Amino acid sequence: MAQVDTIYDRYFQTALDxxxxxxxxxxxxxxxxxxGQFPHAYHHGLGRDITVWCSNDYLGMGQHPDVLKxxxxxxxRSGAGAGGTRNISGTNHEHVALERELADLHGKEAxxxxxxxxxxxxxxxxxIAARMKGCVVLSDAANHASMIEGIRHSRAEKMxxxxxxxxxxxxxxxxxxxxxxxxxAFESVYSMDGDIAPIExxxxxxxxxxxxxxxxxxxAVGLYGHQxxxxxxxxxxxxxxxxxxxxxxxxxxxxxxxxxxxxALCDFTRSFASGFxxxxxxxxxIAAGALASIRHLRSSQxxxxxxxxxVAWLRESLDRAGIPHLANPSHIVPVMVGDAxxxxxxxxxLLQRFGHYIQPINYPTVPRGxxxxxxTPGPLHTKAxxxxxxxxxxxxxxxxxxxxxx
Numbered sequence: 447m448a449q450v451d452t453i454y455d456r457y458f459q460t461a462l463d464x465x466x467x468x469x470x471x472x473x474x475x476x477x478x479x480x481x482g483q484f485p486h487a488y489h490h491g492l493g494r495d496i497t498v499w500c501s502n503d504y505l506g507m508g509q510h511p512d513v514l515k516x517x518x519x520x521x522x523r524s525g526a527g528a529g530g531t532r533n534i535s536g537t538n539h540e541h542v543a544l545e546r547e548l549a550d551l552h553g554k555e556a557x558x559x560x561x562x563x564x565x566x567x568x569x570x571x572x573x574i575a576a577r578m579k580g581c582v583v584l585s586d587a588a589n590h591a592s593m594i595e596g597i598r599h600s601r602a603e604k605m606x607x608x609x610x611x612x613x614x615x616x617x618x619x620x621x622x623x624x625x626x627x628x629x630x631a632f633e634s635v636y637s638m639d640g641d642i643a644p645i646e647x648x649x650x651x652x653x654x655x656x657x658x659x660x661x662x663x664x665x666a667v668g669l670y671g672h673q674x675x676x677x678x679x680x681x682x683x684x685x686x687x688x689x690x691x692x693x694x695x696x697x698x699x700x701x702x703x704x705x706x707x708x709x710a711l712c713d714f715t716r717s718f719a720s721g722f723x724x725x726x727x728x729x730x731x732i733a734a735g736a737l738a739s740i741r742h743l744r745s746s747q748x749x750x751x752x753x754x755x756x757v758a759w760l761r762e763s764l765d766r767a768g769i770p771h772l773a774n775p776s777h778i779v780p781v782m783v784g785d786a787x788x789x790x791x792x793x794x795x796l797l798q799r800f801g802h803y804i805q806p807i808n809y810p811t812v813p814r815g816x817x818x819x820x821x822t823p824g825p826l827h828t829k830a831x832x833x834x835x836x837x838x839x840x841x842x843x844x845x846x847x848x849x850x851x852x
Contacts, residue, residue, distance in 0.1 A: 469786030469817075470808045475797075481509045485826050489803070496801045497831055499821050504669055504777065505749045506826045507699030507739045516738035520731040528727035532559075532716075536727035544733045547740055548704050551667075551675050552690045556712035559704050559733070561725050563664045563693030564592040566703030569721030570691065571596030571631060571660065574711075577718055578602075578627040584618055584657070586610065586632040586643070593631055593662060609636075612647045619655040628657035629688075634677035635665040638812050638820065640778030645678060649686040658688040668697020669750060669777060674743040694732075698739040702728050752825030753777060756832065760823045763836040768850035769843055772818075779821040780807075781839070783848070789817040792842055800838035 465471035476490040477498070484506050485498045507513055520540060530536035541559055548557035560566035571593060575581045581602045585593065588609040597604050605622075607615040615630065622628060630652050632643050645661065652659045663676035671679030674697065678684040689711065694702035705715065716722060743749065757777045764771050764781070772780045783789040789806040796802040796819075804819045812818065823832060843850070 468809075469790050470810070475803060475805070477803075479509070481514065484509050485824060485831070487803075489797070492798065494801070496797060496803045497827075497835070499802055499804045499823065499827075499835060501822060501824070502696040503699045504697050504822060504824055505699065505743070505753060506824055507668070507697070507743070507749070510699065510739065510742065512738045512742050513699065513735045517731045517735040520734035524730040526731070527729050530727065531723065531725060532727045533723060538727070538730040538733070540730040540733035540737065541727060544737045544740075545704070547737055548692075549706050551673060551740060551744065552679070552692075552706040553675075553684045554690065554706040555709040557704050557706040558712045558716055558722065559702060559728060560722060561702060561728055563691070563695060563703035565721050565725070566691055566693075566705055567592035567662060568596040568599065569719040570689065570705050570715050571629070572599035572721070573715055573719040574658075575600035575602035575629060577714075581627040581629065582622055584615060584628065584630045588636050588639075589631060589633060590637070590662060590664075593633075597631065610641065610643055612644055612651060615648065616651050616655075619651055619657065622655070624656050628652075628655065629660050630657050631660040631662075633662040633665070635663075635670075635776045635778070637665050637778060638780065638807065638818075639772055640774035640776040640780060642677060642775055645681060645683050646686075649683060652688075653686075659686070660689045660691065661687045662691050664691070664693040664696060664703075665776075665778070666697070667692040668699075668739075668743050669753065672747075673745075674740070674750070694736040694739075698736055698743070700732055700736040700739060702732060702736060749825050753823075756823040756825055756827050759829055760821065760832050760836070763832055764839075765851065767836050767840040767843075769836070769839055770849070770851040771821075777822065779823065781819040781821060783817050783819060784815055786814070786817045788846060788848075789819065792819060792839075792846065795842050796835075796838055800834070802835050802838055 478488040486495050487498050489496045528536040545557040575583050583597045583602050584605045584607055587606050605618045607618055635642055666676035668674040670677045678687055689705055689707045691705045694700045760779055770782050786808040793804055793806040807820045808817045
């Protein structure tokens with residue numbers, strides 16, 4: 447048996463060696479976050495504190511006092527775990543309260559919790575598209591892997607339309623009989639380029655061609671809209687979406703995913719999605735923390751205002767330093783490098799020499815030749831933090847003889 451294992455291990459190692467050779471092997475930074483000190487964290491590999499610039503805890507809500515108190519109180523009251531799947535003793539009061547809050551946040555009849563945003567996309571798209579006979583899914587070319595995998599799992603017919611291209615979407619919708627069930631699946635804020643979908647135009651086409659709309663708002667909830675309901679809320683379009691999917695692990699700073707929609711659609715997913723039915727429920731303390739985070743962000747504008755200011759200051763500072771970054775209307779600031787090995791080298795130097803941690807984004811997350819440093823400044827980054835980062839980037843840009851912005 448040991449000899450057989452060795453043969454398979456050679457295969458695994460050869461594949462890993464290939465990733466290392468082309469610069470796309472992923473290295474994990476072992477961090478220790480300290481409550482009250484975010485965006486600073488202790489790096490166990492370096493043995494010192496560093497500044498984190500690539501966190502998806504966009505607003506720092508993972509360490510907000512209201513959130514921590516809610517989680518501590520729930521832990522003391524209910525214990526650590528949920529006790530089972532939602533169907534078998536695992537539905538706790540906190541889950542029900544959180545689902546009601548999420549439905550209200552998005553102006554929908556109902557919501558359904560999942561253990562992650564990935565699972566909510568995979569299970570929901572995979573279930574709805576599979577069970578509606580003859581369903582066709584029209585998927586944006588830049589959709590997240592979780593949406594792609596859910597559609598693939600459904601075995602429904604799939605059409606990919608060019609990214610954010612409503613003309614191409616309409617041409618594909620026109621080719622499908624009006625009575626055929628259809629789902630248009632897309633995102634609001636796309637996480638790598640930071641661009642935003644033409645939501646209203648897509649809704650118009652869905653109405654015209656009798657299609658459901660499935661909007662992934664994971665990089666927008668908490669950050670956009672007067673109550674943190676995402677781009678659809680900000681643009682007054684939430685009522686036009688069939689499904690709004692989101693995460694609790696980014697803007698809200700905890701963990702978990704969800705969908706919101708009609709009571710029938712959510713109950714249908716609850717009743718048929720194996721990824722929901724057979725998963726142990728989120729611990730009640732997680733749901734309590736998420737509920738506290740959502741309620742705070744529905745009433746407070748402070749975090750979103752400070753977040754916008756930090757993003758604006760970073761962009762202005764990068765422009766002054768001549769460092770190229772993708773222009774977009776969102777909070778995501780991609781500094782373009784265009785080479786996997788160099789992107790890794792820049793990331794390593796930023797961390798080891800200057801104490802700034804930005805994970806390099808390489809293939810297959812982005813196409814080859816578009817490798818980048820994806821920066822997500824937040825309300826807890828100071829101007830001094832941003833100035834220090836940009837100064838370090840400018841030094842490395844010169845040392846590596848990279849092209850400046852035009």
